[in-house]
Amino acid sequence: MGRHSSCYKQKLRKGLWSPEEDDKLIKHITKHGHGCWSSVPKLAGLQRCGKSCRLRWINYLRPDLKRGTFSSQEENMIIELHAVLGNKWSQIAAQLPGRTDNEIKNLWNSSIKKKLRQKGIDPNTHKLLSEVENDKDQKASASNNKASEQDSYELNYETSNQELAVEKPKASQPPLITSNHPYTLIDNLTSPTHEFFLNRFVSSHDQTSTSKPQDLGNYLSFDYGGSDIGLSVNQNTNNLFYIPASKSSEMISELIASSSPAIIPSLSNTFLSSPSSIKASISLPDSDPHMGSFHLLNRLQNWDTNTLTNSTNNDDSFRWGAQDVGKLEKDQGHDIHSVDGPHDNIKWNEYLQTPFSQSALQNQNDQELYNGHETKPEPQFIANLPWHQSQQQQQPMQAAVTDVYGKHFHRLPATFGQFS
DNA sequence: AATTAGACCAACCGCCAGCAT
DNA sequence: CATGCTGGCGGTTGGTCTAAT
Numbered sequence: 517m518g519r520h521s522s523c524y525k526q527k528l529r530k531g532l533w534s535p536e537e538d539d540k541l542i543k544h545i546t547k548h549g550h551g552c553w554s555s556v557p558k559l560a561g562l563q564r565c566g567k568s569c570r571l572r573w574i575n576y577l578r579p580d581l582k583r584g585t586f587s588s589q590e591e592n593m594i595i596e597l598h599a600v601l602g603n604k605w606s607q608i609a610a611q612l613p614g615r616t617d618n619e620i621k622n623l624w625n626s627s628i629k630k631k632l633r634q635k636g637i638d639p640n641t642h643k644l645l646s647e648v649e650n651d652k653d654q655k656a657s658a659s660n661n662k663a664s665e666q667d668s669y670e671l672n673y674e675t676s677n678q679e680l681a682v683e684k685p686k687a688s689q690p691p692l693i694t695s696n697h698p699y700t701l702i703d704n705l706t707s708p709t710h711e712f713f714l715n716r717f718v719s720s721h722d723q724t725s726t727s728k729p730q731d732l733g734n735y736l737s738f739d740y741g742g743s744d745i746g747l748s749v750n751q752n753t754n755n756l757f758y759i760p761a762s763k764s765s766e767m768i769s770e771l772i773a774s775s776s777p778a779i780i781p782s783l784s785n786t787f788l789s790s791p792s793s794i795k796a797s798i799s800l801p802d803s804d805p806h807m808g809s810f811h812l813l814n815r816l817q818n819w820d821t822n823t824l825t826n827s828t829n830n831d832d833s834f835r836w837g838a839q840d841v842g843k844l845e846k847d848q849g850h851d852i853h854s855v856d857g858p859h860d861n862i863k864w865n866e867y868l869q870t871p872f873s874q875s876a877l878q879n880q881n882d883q884e885l886y887n888g889h890e891t892k893p894e895p896q897f898i899a900n901l902p903w904h905q906s907q908q909q910q911q912p913m914q915a916a917v918t919d920v921y922g923k924h925f926h927r928l929p930a931t932f933g934q935f936s
Numbered sequence: 937a938a939t940t941a942g943a944c945c946a947a948c949c950g951c952c953a954g955c956a957t
Numbered sequence: 958c959a960t961g962c963t964g965g966c967g968g969t970t971g972g973t974c975t976a977a978t
Binding site for chain 1: 948
């Protein structure tokens with residue numbers, strides 16, 4: 517194991533590559549391709565093992581490498597992808613044309629990690645460091661009484677209006693939503709897989725979509741506490757996003773289910789003017805896998821109730837599924853997976869044209885992803901063009917990524933702060 | 937000017953999965 | 958089924974550069 521057996525057969529060079537070696541390797545590969553890497557050194561006249569040749573080519577000699585310093589967009593993208601994929605450097609690199617996994621890994625370890633920590637963000641979990649500590653404490657106590665909460669898969673979002681590094685005071689937490697919704701919740705759903713979500717949304721999509729394949733995404737938002745909360749389904753990728761965002765620069769987003777590891781939307785700083793903490797839960801009933809409900813729960817005692825709409829108990833649930841779509845399509849003339857719920861003021865159609873549009877994508881160059889408080893307040897969706905581009909080049913992506921999530925999707929919270 | 941510490945990054949190491957035999 | 962080979966990946970090392978002392 518480890519070094520390939522061929523590397524032991526003869527005394528092979530190690531260490532840095534000389535320009536002459538590089539030249540030999542380039543000439544050989546450009547002329548013949550690499551073929552079987554183990555045969556490359558012999559054919560190219562190199563005293564290296566095939567593995568070393570492969571690495572040198574991939575990480576350094578390949579003509580399509582970008583090299584040079586990473587742009588802030590690239591750094592932000594890496595952070596977002598890392599929040600979803602973890603240390604899957606090769607998959608992250610796949611979304612960044614011209615960048616290698618090694619390069620990204622080095623950047624992460626040498627630079628980004630440090631910056632995140634300075635912002636009070638745990639680079640491993642992408643949560644606030646204070647939260648990570650809090651989670652540890654809660655885990656111990658949660659094991660004692662988890663039985664009462666097993667019927668709902670919870671996604672926790674803690675947004676803070678404070679600077680990232682500043683620990684916010686802990687609010688007392690009301691009980692989770694468990695009974696105020698129309699569907700039977702799935703028992704013991706503590707760690708659903710990506711497939712669990714994806715299958716449902718894909719199913720729902722397949723059953724309900726009309727012929728609008730050009731739509732880049734459906735987005736619905738609803739007013740909650742005077743703030744927009746978004747739920748988006750991208751028809752091309754079957755992504756479902758839950759998009760909370762806070763008034764301040766920090767952004768917490770979580771990819772609930774996605775076939776794309778790359779598209780993490782962000783919203784601007786116009787959200788959640790008063791709450792600093794919200795909780796969301798997803799309910800997926802076994803009885804009908806094509807429907808589900810989406811809950812937001814205000815966890816703060818000091819929520820400004822005047823801004824709530826049609827909410828009497830701080831429990832807002834939104835459902836998706838086939839039965840709702842017909843109604844919405846009829847009402848709005850669009851294909852949308854979607855909602856029905858206590859709110860009347862769903863204003864998804866306002867956003868339908870914009871979230872994943874090219875113009876919106878291009879706008880990301882005008883503004884840092886992790887912008888500061890003083891930046892312009894328009895809602896802005898940040899997606900990643902490179903992913904779309906690579907998607908076009910790699911059609912079997914869907915299956916591959918699904919596999920990725922099957923392995924690695926658990927809970928993937930992402931916390932971002934101003935990053936400079 | 938010499939030394940030290942930290943940052944950066946290319947390359948290596950160990951492991952794994954897939955495939956062929 | 959067992960074994961060996963290979964490509965690929967993530968973690969780690971160690972050399973080089975640079976800034977600080």
